[in-house]
Amino acid sequence: MALSTYEMVYLITNIFGTYIVYKFMHIFFETKEVNHRIEFLSYAGYYIFIALVYLTINIPVVTMIGNIVAYFGLSFNYKAGIKRRLLSVLMIYLIGMCIEVIVALLSGYFKYSLITVNNYSSVYGLFIFQILLYLVIRILNNYKNIRKGEIIPLANWAAIIIIPISSLYIILTLFQATGLSWEQILIGVVLILLVNFTTFYLYDVISASMVDKMDKILLGQQNKYYQKQFELMESSLKTTKAMRHDLRNHLSVIYALVEKGERDAALKHLAKMTDVYDDKKQYACTENIDIDSILNFKIQAAEQQNIKIALDLSIPEKMDIPSFDLAIILGNLLDNAIEAVADLEEERQIKTNINYDKGRLIILVENPYQGERVKVGNRYLSTNKEPSQHGLGLENVKSVLQKYDGSMDINQRSNIFSVSLLLFV
Template sequence: MWGEPIFLLLTEAARIYIYMRCCRMCIGSYKVHKRPAAVIFAMLWGIDCLIGASVSPKMAVEVAPSLYFVEVLLLFGASFFYQGTAIRRILTAILLPMAYGVGKWTIIFTLFRTMDVNERQLLLGTVVSAAALGILEICMERFRRTRQEQEREWLEQEIRMYENQFQLIRQSQQAVRSLRHDMKHHMKMLADMIGNGERDNALAYLASMGAFMDKGEEYVSSGNERTDSILNYMISRAKAAGIAVEWDIQIPEQLDMSPFDSNVILSNLFENAYNAVQEVKDPRLYIRMKYDRGILCITMRNTYSASKAKAAALPSGAAPAWTAASEEHGYGLKNIRRVAGKYHGELTVNTEGDMFEANVILFLQESDTPSAG
């Protein structure tokens, strides 16, 4: 006799707890201690339990709209204890109980083929609906954590790029200081060689000075520090792996583009190319960036193993099939397409012989700074 009411109380408590977790995920962290928000959720639990215990199953459908309205008001009130925008508060307060309510009665109708259910059938539908809501919350949490891990991985990579750039700058400064310190000795040595008619020796000595200065070479120096750091990191990594690299960078010092977005595009293009050239005897990589009147074009070309190519249709349906060394390759291209879409751009890929080419076109706000070259 008492088992069903107690089970209903526990089920409703579990559902309200899921509401709390969903609000935190969808709106943001707590502004203050979560106790004030918990009070509102406890009120919501009490109202739901009171209505569930006092209303007959046949009347449950009739009171559902009123209960939905009450839940929206209380959830919206609780949302102000979270750090989030107004639109997130409103959408969460409206959609969360709607998802549960619609799902609950859909499940009940699917299970029993009628909305005129008895008490046990209503309880079973409530339990299944709460479980379905819990599964949805688990999926949302996993997606959120996956996204956070991906963003953390990109940030860690960006840190490594900046460290590489700073290392190049430090090495260059050290070389300049060392050369400046010994400049008088170098000038005397060159003067003596020229005075004695040792032209070839003087030229060789100058070449050795140039090689000394080239230690810690900064490959790309467009003036756009963030992009330069990414490109220098990629080029140095490729060269260290024995890959022949060519590049042509013509961009202004300022681009109306998020550094995070540029990192996503360039890093994914490079990782795909870097993985592909590991399987060929003649690894080559070509990087091109050109900015002109608000349009940024990024091209990454690399050798690849055509025998391991995978056939996959592109969204446009016009380009030939592309190759992927792994599932991560395709996932990286999806990330690039997602970012390109933010700038009303697109990603296209082509193959020609033993070369794979990826092109990204982005439409940015036109910079006041003229493009290089």
Template sequence: MFRYFGGACADLLLTLISIVILKIYFETFFEQDKRGIIGEFFWIFYFMWQFILGRTNVLPAYINVMINVFLVSMLCINTYEGGILQKIVFSVLINTIWMLAEFLVGYMFVLCGIHYMVPQFWGSLFSKLFTLFMIICLKKFFQNENVKDLSNKYNITLLLIPIGSMFVVYNTFMLSVDINKKVHIKESLTSLIIILLINIVIFKLYLVMSKEKELEKYNAVYEQQLELCTQHMREKENIMMDFRNARHDIKQHVIVLIEMLDNNQNESAIDYLRKLINIVPLNNLGISRTDNIVVDSLINAKYAIALKEKIKFNVDIHIPMQLPFYSADLSILLGNILDNAIEASLQVTEDNRYIKLFMKFEMNVLIITVVNAYNGKLVKNRNGKIVTSKAETGYHGIGLESVQKVATKYHGSVVVETKQKVFTIKVILCDLS
């Protein structure tokens, strides 16, 4: 009875260590999903599986590995936020590192003349503690890093490395143990350590690739900014040319007006003035005239698209020439919001299409509000978040995710309201520097 109770306590300890390893590991790379209910179920299920596995290990090793990979993947998918393939890659990676740690401990036992299957508890304990040590080291290295999800092709490519590692190390271990020669065991141990390091390097590789993706995204945004600014400067140059041409004609216009007034032709003079007003070059400046090149360029570009699509576009903007926010972030934020507003407006009839943009900067706080018509239907992902229905999302991100990231970066917030086919989004950015 005492022996059974002691064994149960030992298995419970090993299971708890397994839970701690996964908690530390996943919280290093992912944000926890706020839903939590399904995730809690998988945590309980995984706990039971680990405890049962410790009590009755009757299945073949490769079956246990497959079940463990599946459960850890499902646990990560249903507990943390992020791309599904990214979660699978990191789930397979932790299982691979865990498995390599077990083989490493097994090699140590064999080199000490102990059969690797005999000290089952101690082997499992040492391998888990070694895995925990590596995870804590990873946490120290990655705790301040923001690992972005990669495209499917990169995730699948990286996934092949840990899967191949498990297969190679398992067969190498079994062959070297069967031969039972220290020289082969030492060579196999060296190979295992190299493969373990390769799998650890994947984390660094994933981080570098995600940063490259983020840099590529911002480069695309900057290119868009340059294009918009160039267009904006061209428009101003055309306006200046209009001013220059108008200056040559202004004297003649004044002479005509003076002659009309001298002859008491007041009505004719008023009509003449009205015609002059309609050809004033300032009318071609665009809808946004804040002298903030990034904001004006982007809003005027979207305004041109809206006019082409017969969307009523009204703005009320009160911002200074310089804002304390990165231009790329403003482009991402405004570009996403206005693109989505235009897209939503195109889903309704021409008579009902409209966009209203309000911007105000006061007390180091920027408030952006966009109100637009929509058809009353929203596309949401599995997490309940609103996403875009466009086939090509470009570098603006998916749905409002990029908007939320920019708001979070500046300690702000995003509020979305939908009422009677009116979509309203309000974004607040704070300058705390």
């Protein structure tokens, strides 16, 4: 069967249309860990699929469903949660649909039906549609926070996603309504498009606000780490000064006791000195103030719950990694471990190894746990009482790892849960 001029132009312009979908996806998703070969093949498959649907069926409702399903499939090229996938698919399709309808109405196509064959045949309309959609992409590409939408609370996300869903329903209803002029439909679709542009902007603003809020929380936590470290250093300094001041007196007493042959009394006096000057608590003391402050803060929090943290540290005084990132990594890993061990009657101990060697920072946190660690997708759910925070600790750690081309390995065996990290710093 020979193709008409319109069909040939459609197939050619849809190559550019596929590129626009690709650019749209990159607005919503991070692309650092994308397999570009698979990504290319998936978009090629999308182009072929949509072309076949158009050439063989060409019924608007079928094309709509096919596009939405295909967009959702394309979103799996990128690491994201279901919330971002659903919202991105709806926003991409709705914006494209609004622009397509506006161009069709302005080019004189007024008989739009969802369940009959699409007879639209304006070649100019095809070019104008792709150009307008590309201009929209250029504008929306300025919103960078949209990629961080995973941290938006569920209630906010639900309020946002209702808008494109409702908009899609209203557009479909407009075309089924009778008695409306094409001008009225055009105004309605333009207003819906503007509403969804506003929604896109609000989504970006909320994402930025949530990121800023989390940064402030982490900064406050980091300040607490430093404050605790300074308190420990001050306490240690006072103890050292006091010990030096009293040392001569203690040595005089011990010397006198030994001289008299009162060995047991001398040992008893030494034991008392040990009790006074040794608090018998294990604190991090590596001279790396960033790591020491975080670990010491968490050690104290663990000890308040009768949990021991066993340390094996081999790190230099300085490393090329900001304290902010260390606070996210160690803070989240130890918080999760303490939370899990707090539920145990026995084996209340956390193993923490941190080693640095030739530009590689290796971190291992290992803890016993009871019950089953639930895994949803790539996320392990914690026992956090706030459902919206479940599994976010490890997700935050993963986001930091990306900066250092790092990797995370999670294992659970014989009721031992371990997280090991490798960072290149």
